[in-house]
Amino acid sequence: MAGKTGSKHDIINGYVSFVNFLGAFLGENCEVVLHDTNNKEKSVLAIANDHISGRRIGAPLTDLALKFVINKVYEKQDWVMGYTTQSRDGRVLHSATYFIKDGNGELVGMICMNMDTSDILAARDIMNRFISSAGFEKTQKKELFATSDPVAETDDSEPVEHFETFPHSMEDLTDSLISKVVEDTKILPERMTSDEKLAVVATLNDHGVFMLKGTIRVVAKHLAVSEATLYRYLQKINVK
Known part of the structure; x- marks a missing residue:
């Protein structure tokens, strides 16, 4: 979907219904946010499952999204994934950002997804306690649960942890x-x-x-x- 033609306004607004689609498909544990990077102070144009961060339409860019803009990360890649963030109330979120660009490769907006992994981590902790009490060998445990981070490591990059704030204004x-x-x-x-x-x-x-x-x-x-x-x-x- 990168490289769409038309005015920046038309391009970014074309993703509003897509945000609602993703929110419905991924479920209530995944927040989906559409940011207009040309209006940093009121960048949120659409948001699904907003109970994850408590933000509403008209909220500004996050500190992490602002870093993506400043460092022009979008010039080198179309998306960033495999990083974890933390909500204000301490929940671990599995996050990803997709960069929306115009036909010239200029940044128009972002779609950010924040998956609440609390239930997954709780289930993992229960399994870890069960494995420990059942007397599994450490090597077996290491194979089953190779990392304490909900984001698995990849061959080409380490998982990134970031305490991201989700401002309302x-x-x-x-x-x-x-x-x-x-x-x-x-x-x-x-x-x-x-x-x-x-x-x-x-x-x-x-x-x-x-x-x-x-x-x-x-x-x-x-x-x-x-x-x-x-x-x-x-x-x-x-x-x-």
Whole structure:
């Protein structure tokens, strides 16, 4: 389905019914989301089985989807699969992303699927306990359950784990990204030096935060600086 012709609006809207089809076929344990990457702040155009993440139409891109856009992953491959994410309430999700492109290979949108594997993992744990109590040899157990990850390893790549947030609004996404970066510094913003704040801004820029509208005000508030100061930080980064 990649390489469709027509306007970007027509191409992306042509997938709405496909999302509903996939959601119905895959069942209630699999969330299917259609993202419009040209409207990052309100990218969700359609969503099936939305109880998995609690998102609704009009929610923004996730932090991981934003990384795919920034790194232009879609230029090298048509999809990404075999990675696991984790919902806010701790459920392990088996996830995959399909890139929707126009006839020129430009990214138009994404279809993301998040399968709740809680039931599968619970069943595996029961089987593991049974095998252990039944006295199976370790080698037999290793053959039956070769990995503790719900995503099997492939010959050409290792399974990727990512704690993906599923924001309900642009502010929610921005707050989550900023909190992660600030938490990694292990320094309260009020105690940061100018250079430390500049480093945080550079990291946020690498994560694509400033591609989103209205983030200057939110970031300035989190870092306890004025918007003018934040703009100066961004100018220094761009100079580099």
